[in-house]
Amino acid sequence: MKKYSQEIFKTKIFGEKTAVICGPNGNKFLFSNERKIFTGFLPHSKQKLFLSSKLEPAAASPVSPLQVVAAVAADDVKEVIRTPGFFKPEALSSYLGMIDSISQQHLKTHWEGKDELKVYPLAKTLTLLIACRIFLGMENPDRIARLVRYFDDVTLGLHSIMVNFPGTNFYRASKAADAIRRELMAVVRERRAAMVGGGRAMKQDILSHMIVVSDPIGKGMGEAEIADKMMGLLVAGYANVAVTISFFMKFVGESPDIYNKILSGNDFVT
Structure with missing residues (x-):
């Protein structure tokens, strides 16, 4: 400036x-x-990482994964997602019990009884646990934990020069994005099989909706396209939330008066 x-x-x-x-x-x-x-539009680095399905003949939707995120926030996804009930603001209340349960279990397993711990890595794991449960219906914590390292590499590569050479941030991000995509495509295949068998036919989450939704001519999305969009949703809500939680813990820890009010459960105005 x-x-x-x-x-x-x-x-x-x-x-x-x-x-x-x-x-x-x-x-x-x-x-x-x-x-x-x-x-x-997406910068070329993000297009390269997120839009693998655009390289395939079967891909038809012009909406990128991060555009889906923005459209969901604006309550206007149009062709890809027509604002089902679980995207509406009032639906958040239905997630609170699940979010609280996951958070309580995470705190009990990783936080309680520790004299010292690193908040940011744990906040990232918690964030991804909640996002995977809400977006994918994924409940296997070991499977989710394997994804954390990959998401770290992708997040770093999103804001780097697009040099796809071993040792660069973008190269590591490309490899991580491929690994995440393979995992998500496996999740899509498992969910499709479960829905065909009737096991999860009525499950109301974003993945199920993307599997059954179709464009005006009746064409659905392929596995790679769904994986791209799900990866965009997960990355968009991953690092920022974890950073916010980490700074919250830092500032509360440096402000004993605010900490004590939170701990006591009394209402207060910041």
Whole structure:
């Protein structure tokens, strides 16, 4: 901003030509005109990591996984997801019991009785446990724990120069994305088989919906496309939530007065 302009300037970020709009007025102008005079897109590094299904002839949907995330937040997914009940804000209350149960079990297993621990790695595991349960209906903690390291590599590679050479962040992210995709495709196959057998036909989660949903001409999504979208959803809600939990723990730990109020369960205004 000092070099170019306080309002708007051009630059390159990770090799991508970028216009940077600064300040609250600029942000309001940008986001109030999305899909009008601005079109969202994924940087090439994210396209490479997330959109494997676009390289396959069977892929038809023009919606990227992170665009799905944004559309869900805006309650407007259109062709891919037509806002089923479990996406609506009021449906959050139905998840609270499950989230609380998973959190309590995680705290009991990994936190209780420890004199010292590293919050961030544990917060990442907890975040992924909850996301996999809500999005995928996945309940195997060992299977989920194997994914944590891969998600770390993908998250780091999302914000790196697209140099696919051994030793680079992007190379590690590409290998991790492939491993996650293989695991998710296996989950999709297992769920499809269970739904055909009637075991999970009535399960209300995002994976089940993506398996049965079709476009206007009746064409459904393939395994790779579903895996791409699920990976986008999981990555979008992974590192940011874990970072927030970690900083929350840090600041509460540095503020004994707030900690004591939380511990006592009394209401207070920050």
